[in-house]
Amino acid sequence: xxxxxxxxxxxxxxxxxxxxxxxxxxxxxxxxxxxxxxxxxxxxxxxxxxxxxxxxxxxxxxxxxxxxxxxxxxxxxxxxxx
Numbered sequence: 001x002x003x004x005x006x007x008x009x010x011x012x013x014x015x016x017x018x019x020x021x022x023x024x025x026x027x028x029x030x031x032x033x034x035x036x037x038x039x040x041x042x043x044x045x046x047x048x049x050x051x052x053x054x055x056x057x058x059x060x061x062x063x064x065x066x067x068x069x070x071x072x073x074x075x076x077x078x079x080x081x082x
Contacts (some may be wrong), residue, residue: 025058032071044070 001017012020015033022029031038048066049072 020053026075030075034075039074039076041074042069043074044068 001012001020009020015030018029018033019026025041028037046068048068
C-alpha cells in the first residue's frame with residue numbers, strides 16, 4: 001500500500017492495512033485478530049442517487065447497485081464493551 005499510495009495514506013498500522021486490503025468479512029477478521037466477539041452496527045446504508053434513479057420504484061429487482069455505508073464495530077471484552 002505504501003508503494004502504491006505513497007504519502008496519501010502515510011503511517012498505516014498493520015490492522016489498518018488488513019482492513020483496507022481485505023475483500024471479506026471485516027467482522028470475522030477483527031474478531032480473529034482480537035480473539036473476541038465483534039458486533040457491527042449499521043449507522044447508514046443508502047443506495048447511491050444515480051443507482052436509485054435507474055432502479056425505479058421496484059428497487060431494481062435483482063440489479064446490481066452501489067451503496068454508501070457507514071458502520072462501526074464494537075469489540076466485546078468479557079462483560080465490558082469497547
